[in-house]
Amino acid sequence: MGYIDLHLHTTASDGVLSPSEIVKYAKAKGLQAIAITDHDTIEGLEEGLSEGRRIGFEVIPGIEISAEHLPGSMHILGYFLDIHHPLLNERLEYLQKARAERNPKIVQKLNRLGIDINFDEVLKASGGGQVGRPHFANVLLEKKVVRSFQEAFDRFLKKGALAYVDKFRFKSKEALHFINEAKGVAVLAHPNTLGINGYSELEKLILQLVEEGLKGIEVYYPEHSSSEVAQYKTFAERYGLLATGGTDYHGMEKNGLDIGVGRGEMKLPYSIVENLKAVRTRSLLGR
Numbered sequence: 001m002g003y004i005d006l007h008l009h010t011t012a013s014d015g016v017l018s019p020s021e022i023v024k025y026a027k028a029k030g031l032q033a034i035a036i037t038d039h040d041t042i043e044g045l046e047e048g049l050s051e052g053r054r055i056g057f058e059v060i061p062g063i064e065i066s067a068e069h070l071p072g073s074m075h076i077l078g079y080f081l082d083i084h085h086p087l088l089n090e091r092l093e094y095l096q097k098a099r100a101e102r103n104p105k106i107v108q109k110l111n112r113l114g115i116d117i118n119f120d121e122v123l124k125a126s127g128g129g130q131v132g133r134p135h136f137a138n139v140l141l142e143k144k145v146v147r148s149f150q151e152a153f154d155r156f157l158k159k160g161a162l163a164y165v166d167k168f169r170f171k172s173k174e175a176l177h178f179i180n181e182a183k184g185v186a187v188l189a190h191p192n193t194l195g196i197n198g199y200s201e202l203e204k205l206i207l208q209l210v211e212e213g214l215k216g217i218e219v220y221y222p223e224h225s226s227s228e229v230a231q232y233k234t235f236a237e238r239y240g241l242l243a244t245g246g247t248d249y250h251g252m253e254k255n256g257l258d259i260g261v262g263r264g265e266m267k268l269p270y271s272i273v274e275n276l277k278a279v280r281t282r283s284l285l286g287r
């Protein structure tokens with residue numbers, strides 16, 4: 001049995017490889033299945049799924065939705081989505097509009113700081129997929145405004161930085177609702193970015209999310225410490241949630257991180273995919 005990776009980005013959002021490239025790469029690496037989970041979009045799924053069928057490799061249609069949350073950030077993964085579901089498509093179109101309104105404002109802020117950058121350059125950097133802040137970072141790097149991708153975020157693009165512009169996010173309840181409506185299995189991504197330290201505070205939030213339709217927690221993630229992994233695993237066991245994992249591979253920008261293995265020996269078993277399928281079947285029966 002091979003291993004799996006359930007958190008991957010493509011050129012449909014801010015990844016470097018196209019959906020078909022990432023499917024081919026995963027197969028070449030000896031993986032058994034992957035999920036494509038682009039930010040706020042399913043535009044890469046048709047291509048990824050069809051490449052999977054063509055070369056005989058299992059591709060799970062997924063997504064990663066940013067939800068409203070403070071002080072950190074909350075991302076919710078959805079797996080086995082019905083990509084033609086009308087409500088899902090309507091909600092995602094709304095997010096596209098929000099993004100299209102935000103992006104020119106970032107350009108404006110950068111211009112006001114005296115930086116020569118226009119939206120066409122960012123559009124070009126995005127390669128035709130959805131435009132996100134990493135594309136701004138790449139343009140700033142190319143123009144030598146900054147010396148590294150990370151410096152672009154730290155000085156200009158991250159929350160609270162000089163050219164940061166907030167964008168609309170759904171509340172967790174709404175995001176979980178449309179994922180479930182579209183027959184997806186919802187999983188809380190990388191809980192360590194929530195900005196919650198206390199055990200009971202995290203427990204309270206997870207229970208709220210479960211009530212809203214959450215089915216799993218992304219326990220295995222390259223940025224989780226071993227104590228975080230242990231804590232999230234305990235939560236998953238205690239509340240009957242799936243324990244999933246993935247690398248959040250975007251391409252080459254994070255040194256040493258690779259698909260399937262993260263920065264070392266992640267190697268998650270295929271049984272996680274079987275568990276996801278079982279939970280999906282059970283919740284579809286319960287509708």
Ligand code: AMP
Pocket residue numbers: 014039131132133134150153154158250
């Ligand atoms: P966007 O969807 O346009 O808001 O961009 C979000 C993406 O930017 C995330 O998925 C990350 O890939 C990247 N990102 C966000 N915050 C940071 C940060 N502080 N440092 C580096 N990359 C970041």
Ligand code: ZN
Pocket residue numbers: 009014039250
């Ligand atoms: Zn990203």
Ligand code: FE
Pocket residue numbers: 064075189190
């Ligand atoms: Fe994320």
Ligand code: FE
Pocket residue numbers: 007009064248
């Ligand atoms: Fe991600």
